[in-house]
Amino acid sequence: MKRSLLEILACPVCKGKLELNVEAEGGGEIFVGTLYCDRCDISYPITDTVPNLMPPESD
Amino acid sequence: MSSTKYLAGAARKRARLNSVDFSPFDDLASEYDAWFDKDGSLIFFIEVQAFKALLPALPRPWLEIGVGSGRFAQALGIETGIDPSIKLVKMARRRGINAFQGRGEQELFDEGTFGTVFLIVTLCFVDSPLDVLKEANRILAPSGKIVLGLVLKESPWGQFYQQKKDEGHRFYKFATFYSYDEVVRLIAQAGFVTEKIISTLFQRPGEVQNMEEPREGYFPDAGFTIIAAGKKVSAIESMTKDYRQDNNHDCSDNGT
Numbered sequence: 564m565k566r567s568l569l570e571i572l573a574c575p576v577c578k579g580k581l582e583l584n585v586e587a588e589g590g591g592e593i594f595v596g597t598l599y600c601d602r603c604d605i606s607y608p609i610t611d612t613v614p615n616l617m618p619p620e621s622d
Numbered sequence: 623m624s625s626t627k628y629l630a631g632a633a634r635k636r637a638r639l640n641s642v643d644f645s646p647f648d649d650l651a652s653e654y655d656a657w658f659d660k661d662g663s664l665i666f667f668i669e670v671q672a673f674k675a676l677l678p679a680l681p682r683p684w685l686e687i688g689v690g691s692g693r694f695a696q697a698l699g700i701e702t703g704i705d706p707s708i709k710l711v712k713m714a715r716r717r718g719i720n721a722f723q724g725r726g727e728q729e730l731f732d733e734g735t736f737g738t739v740f741l742i743v744t745l746c747f748v749d750s751p752l753d754v755l756k757e758a759n760r761i762l763a764p765s766g767k768i769v770l771g772l773v774l775k776e777s778p779w780g781q782f783y784q785q786k787k788d789e790g791h792r793f794y795k796f797a798t799f800y801s802y803d804e805v806v807r808l809i810a811q812a813g814f815v816t817e818k819i820i821s822t823l824f825q826r827p828g829e830v831q832n833m834e835e836p837r838e839g840y841f842p843d844a845g846f847t848i849i850a851a852g853k854k855v856s857a858i859e860s861m862t863k864d865y866r867q868d869n870n871h872d873c874s875d876n877g878t
Contacts, residue, residue, distance in 0.1 A: 568702075568720060571735045575728040613711050616704075616724040 574600035651709035655691040672822040672836035681737030687726040688744030692717035726754035742771035746797040755812030775799040779845035782827040814851035
């Protein structure tokens with residue numbers, strides 16, 4: 564994903580801001596990392612440049 | 623946030639996420655995408671052409687909910703897309719779309735983020751069409767539009783796909799087709815006003831051989847219907863807009 568995507572994304576659970584954590588980046592794309600919501604303590608993975616914001620399974 | 627807290631949370635929550643991120647389209651992604659180059663190439667071209675006249679009037683930025691493999695997004699110039707299928711999202715990204723994994727019912731974006739939201743042959747595959755349309759309304763700017771590309775239940779193509787669904791077809795068994803009246807009602811319930819309707823694909827299933835010109839309006843015998851709708855303006859917003867327009871008008875009349 565591109566860093567600019569972070570500006571429009573919200574946590575799907577609480578609509579709060581997401582924090583980007585980068586593990587691998589290059590050519591303007593984040594390859595591996597996470598989008599983390601501190602309020603919900605939920606981490607959404609970024610794998611092969613694709614952020615996964617599918618809904619978390621309810622406990 | 624401490625890194626320890628983050629890592630612990632990440633490991634725990636990631637395990638939870640993995641159990642729900644599967645889409646039935648993951649198993650069918652290659653077959654689905656190949657249709658656009660083979661049997662569906664002319665149909666796809668006819669449908670893309672029908673959108674073309676609408677595009678210049680649609681405010682940006684654009685989002686496609688249910689972007690699939692990015693075929694329509696690429697052809698129409700849609701920048702961003704979401705889809706539950708990781709395999710389709712990867713295909714869309716290879717076509718240059720800023721796509722990611724998510725569902726249309728989820729609140730993934732801030733309010734008023736987009737100018738136009740497209741749902742192209744998507745409403746029939748979502749769990750809750752009304753929730754998706756309401757969410758589209760929320761993430762649209764006040765002057766935002768939705769553009770729906772639909773195979774309607776009453777059309778020859780809708781009946782053709784319904785029969786396939788009834789026979790347990792691998793794609794269409796997941797689809798629920800809606801009539802024109804049902805879609806118009808859903809659009810209104812979600813806070814939109816229908817502005818334009820375009821119909822195309824009048825050739826019947828198995829008989830598509832020629833390019834077609836789209837027609838404006840609703841035709842029950844059209845295989846593909848496009849509905850463009852704008853956000854309903856609330857009474858207060860409308861009064862404010864009128865007040866501003868009146869004031870601007872007065873100023874120009876007075877030469878001030």
